[in-house]
Each structure stands twice: as C-alpha cells, then as structure tokens.
Amino acid sequence: MSNTENPYVPLKARIQKIIQETSSPDLDVKTYRLSFEDGRSLEFMPGQFVEFSVPGIGECPFGFASSPLTKDYFEITIKRTGKVTDKIHTLKEGDFVWIRGPFGNTFPVEKFEGSDLLFVAGGLGLAPLRPFILYALDDTNRKKYGKIDMLLAARTSSDHCFAYEYDEWRAKGASVNLTIDNPEPAWKGLVGFPHNLIKDMEFDFSKLYAFLCGPPIMIKFVQGSLKEMGMPIDRLYTTLEMRMTCGVGKCGKCNIGRQYVCVDGPVFCMAELAEMPTEY
Ligand SMILES: Cc1cc2nc3c(=O)[nH]c(=O)nc-3n(C[C@H](O)[C@H](O)[C@H](O)COP(=O)(O)OP(=O)(O)OC[C@H]3O[C@@H](n4cnc5c(N)ncnc54)[C@H](O)[C@@H]3O)c2cc1C
C-alpha cells in the first residue's frame, strides 16, 4: 500500500547522492539516494517498488535497492535504457524527482527465518535483492537466518553493482562469490555462468530458500540446475519486471492471467509461476 494518501499523487524527493555502479560502456547503472522534501520517511519491505517520475518526460517503476531499516533515505538503482532512464541519468545531486509508492508485495522475510538463504543475481538483478540482503545481514536480524550464500554474476568485472559493499557483507558472515562471463587478466573471482558454477556449491536443501533475479535466461538455467541438485521449486523465489503504468491494479497493463504483477507481485514463488500462463 502506498505511503501517500492518494496513490496517484507523487511526492517530491531530492536526490541526495548519485553513485556510479558500473563502468563498462554497455551497462550504465547509477544508484540514486533520495529523501522526501517534506521530511517523511518511506516505509517499505524488500521486494517492493516505486513509480519514479520526471515531469514532462515520464514515469517508470523501479525496485527499492536500499535497506528497509534505513529510515532517512531510500535508494533506487537505475540502468540507462531509454527515454525516461536517459533523462534520469542526466540529473544531478540536489535535483528533484517525483515518487509514488511503495507498491507491490514483499519477500515474506519472516517465513524464511531459521533457514539458509541463497541469492543468485545476474547484473542489475542484484538491486531488488539488496534490500533483503541488507535486512538479513543487519545485526538485529542476522541470527534469525542460517548460512547466507551469494553467487553474483556480471558480464565483466566492471559490471558488478554494489561492489563497494561486498567486504562488509563478508564481514557479517555471508559467502559472496563473484563470477564474470569471460577471463580478464586481473580477475581473481570465478569465471563462467552461474548455472554451471552453482553445481560446485554445497547446500542443505532441507533448509534452503533461494532468490533468483536477473535476465530470464539466467533464471531459467539456474532454476534448472538447482532443481537437478534437489531444490524443491516451492523454495525458489524471483521478482518480475512487467510493463506497468498505474502500479495499483487499475490499468490492467501488467496482468499475467488473472494476476496483476503490480499488486500480486512483483515477488513470486517459482511454484506459483509454474501454474501461471507464460506471458512474462
Ligand atoms: C517492478 C519493477 C521493478 C523494476 N526495477 C528496476 C530497477 O530497479 N532498475 C532498473 O533499471 N529498471 C527497473 N525496472 C525496469 C524499468 O522500469 C524500465 O527499464 C524502464 O521503465 C525503462 O524506461 P525508459 O523510458 O528509459 O525506456 P524505454 O525507452 O521506454 O524502453 C526501454 C526498455 O524498457 C522496457 N520498459 C519500458 N517501460 C517499462 C515499464 N513501465 N515497465 C517495465 N519495463 C518497461 C521496454 O520494454 C524496453 O525494453 C523495473 C520494472 C518493474 C516493473
């Protein structure tokens, strides 16, 4: 449910900080740290998204990328890909944008307590998983979860988002494994696709939940490998990016069968998706 009284009315937010996440020419990703001009904080949970608008240009949905436990700002990580995102990438610190939300469902974080967590991300797919990662690694929550493993894939070493945080995540007990598609001279991490590399990782499937986010082809193959290894499909989760307009279940732009991704998603269990028409 939206924080604003009327979910169609956006609130003015100031860009506090811009972080350039990637440096490869093919993938231009920046993180925008935002706070509302009227001082209110945005209450959200991992998995949710906002509608982000630039007046005169347009509005786009973006997932939260920051911790839900941070109250004085929130972050959105944006890839430059077209009309609206090109304009957003020209904005500077101190500029204003307009935000509606939060919208959508959340990762059911309490359901996973007592379990091991595996995060598999491809490129910018790490952004919507980061709120859950930061939530689970926070001192107040870390003991509620078991082992936390990550397999983070990117095309090149310059394309790993949030690389400045990985040491902190490791210090909090997470195993952060990085891979790139092809060898590079100075690269010390893994090389290869996540669906192959995951087969070398060890899991206790009786208490594992996995969260996959990235290109559909990556999700399909990683899901296949995990299933082969013994992972039940009802313990696999992903988040969908359908074309959206209203964000509140009214316009009908984001439906898959009878489900609206903006309200019934964007977080789905793979077992649930297996029952739905393959329109995503
Ligand atoms: C729930 C959700 C969360 C998302 N989270 C992120 C995120 O964290 N970071 C990020 O960079 N992107 C995210 N996206 C995708 C982002 O909304 C699109 O990249 C953006 O709308 C493209 O707008 P554009 O005008 O710059 O590009 P356009 O020139 O309009 O189009 C470029 C590409 O984006 C797709 N697209 C256009 N409009 C939408 C739309 N309204 N919804 C989905 N796809 C669209 C088009 O199919 C096309 O492939 C998310 C989408 C959804 C639905």
Ligand code: FES
């Ligand atoms: S975006 Fe309008 S119904 Fe989902």
